[in-house]
Amino acid sequence: MPNSKKTTKTTKAAAKETKAQQTDTALKELESKSKRKNVLMQGNEAVSYGALDAGCNFFAGYPITPSTEIAEILAAELPKRGGVFIQMEDEIASICAITGASLAGAKALTATSGPGFSLMQEGIGFAKITETPCVVVNVQRVGPSTGMPTSPAQGDIMQARWGSHGDAPAIVLYPDSVKECYELTIRAINLSEKYRTCVILLLDEVLGHMRESVRLPDMENVRVINRIKPTVPxxxxxxxxxxxxxxxxxxxxxxxxxxxxxxxxxxxxxxxxxxxxxxxxxxxxxxxxxxxxxxDLVQIESHQLEDAKIALFAAGISARSAKAAVAIARSEGVKVGLLRPLTIWPFPDEAVRKMLQHVETVIVPELNQGQLIHEIKRLTKDKSDSNVIGLQRVNGKMITPNDILRKIKEVM
Amino acid sequence: MANIPQRVVHEYLRHDKKFPHVWCAGCSNGTVLGAIIRGIASLELDRNDIVMVSGIGCSSRMPVYVDFNTLHTLHGRAIAYATGIKLYKPNLKVIVITGDGDCTAIGGNHLIHAARRNIDLSVILINNNIYGMTGGQCSPTTPHEALATTMPYGNIEPDFDICQLAMGAGASHVARTTAFHTQEVQKMVVDSLTHPGFSLIEVMSICPVIFGRLNKKGGPAQMMKDLRDNSIPLTAVDKLPPEKVEGKIIRGTLRKEVQPEYCNVYADLVARVQNMGEDK
Incomplete structure (x- = not known):
């Protein structure tokens, strides 16, 4: 990704000017299900199309920035396909309705953001203890509380893991591009069906609203998993x-x-x-x-780690900045690599341990006051904590490649 | 009304579930459950097509004992889960078992919006005027000045009229009776299941162990008699002087009108949208 500041600006302008137009183009392209071409689309659109391609036939949701486009697109698209869209009275009702629908056989999904995600926690726990497949998309914004509804933050990483009371493992996926929004939505639905649980897809506000050129796979290349049905009497x-x-x-x-x-x-x-x-x-x-x-669950991307002395560990939009920082640092002869989790929960312990064996320092850029960093520190048994360095920001602005570069130079 | 023999109730219970049930001696939930089952049995519905959904509370323990598709959900959320089931599979008969606290306090939002949508759910609300399962805290229907553990000096709040609330929110079928009048419960369950739209049946019940003891109501038999003596049929209201109606439980069908049902409206929308595509 180039300069992130520029991208945010472009996104906001684009959102205003050509939203309807582009959605139309994207839709037309999608309707011809084979031989799909490149389309310019938003992360939230990609989530919607991923849901449809994975066979999602039930959506219950409540409007909330910055996730609303997902509800809007599915409100238009699900009836065309004989699926169900309902706008519920709140987010609690939304998670309950998708769980009920799933028990009746639906592939069900909802989309929300921070405040709504907090309201859904009890229902997420219910879906987990009852082992009912469903997917919750959380397009994160700055919190706590109402926070900054149109600005990015990565503050729900721990809530996605521990938000509901009691012990229950979580499956949480985290894309870093519009294409991956599409792919990981399909994967989230597939995993929910396979593992009979509530799978969470975390997006960043910037990713939800960012437009990129994407060529979606032709339908015959989309792998869809359906729940196993009983064969016994x-x-x-x-x-x-x-x-x-x-x-x-x-x-x-x-x-x-x-x-x-x-x-x-x-x-x-x-x-x-x-x-x-x-x-x-x-x-x-x-x-x-x-x-x-x-x-089966953990997916990671290892980027130029082979000979790296300094590793970056970042997810979602911060990983985009990190990847750009790696390229710049490498051009200056600094051996930096990136480990990016596509599955943040369960945490990729094995990959992180392997990385820790080879690098001297790990920098963890994240848009919060320190969440992922504690997972890395948990795994640094034989190394001092001082080798794990945080780069944190919660002011509604992204961490730029230059911010990361500066940190790299500090620790060198 | 079909005369359903007593043993029919037994046939609808789950025998792989370890009884005894959780309800206190003298509780009217079992009586109401019997009447609900007889109502369902008289319609000769396929039990595979019946889903019974409940929230949290004493009455909400009901589904586990009966041999239907059953779902015991979160506190207050039964109607929201039921909405998902009904909307995805409209051919299923979805019954919601709930209580005064479950449905009108924590779940009040779902009640009014399901009533507004007129989705075809049969909500059977068993109103015992108290939170029984947690030991006697005041609910939205605890009578003014009655004692509850969280109103140790008497309830300072006014109470809800649940049927008025449901009608105000647009419910197309609303009826009320008591746990004493089991034949009426049975008939209202039949009415509810055959009504094409949102239906709320409020069954005034007794909680002798918690509410009864706190308020010195004199035990289960006395409380059942009180339900009989303190209630009057809707048909008699106009014939009685106002002082004999004041403070009484009015039993009967308070509203029954056919309005567009949500699942049907949604199916029409789907048909319309799909035709639009073909016209192009």
């Missing part, structure tokens, strides 16, 4: 069957299985339990289905 069906790797079939309401779903700690049939053994079993099941499948 109803009286043998267990809603939480211990299938291989804890990924068990899922019946829908109205198919003759008549199962029970509760947010209470439950047994394999779904009935509430107070037995310590059954409670422990349920919790282990939730944990293991993620921790036994780390290799």
């Amino acid at each position: 109803p009286h043998w069906y267990k809603h939480y069957d211990e299938n291989q790797k804890y990924l068990s079939p899922l019946a829908s309401y109205g198919e003759g299985y008549r199962f029970h779903v509760t947010g209470l700690t439950h047994d394999a049939l779904g009935f509430p339990t107070n037995k310590a053994t059954e409670g422990a079993e349920m919790m282990e099941r939730l944990r293991k289905k993620i921790s036994y499948n780390i290799r």
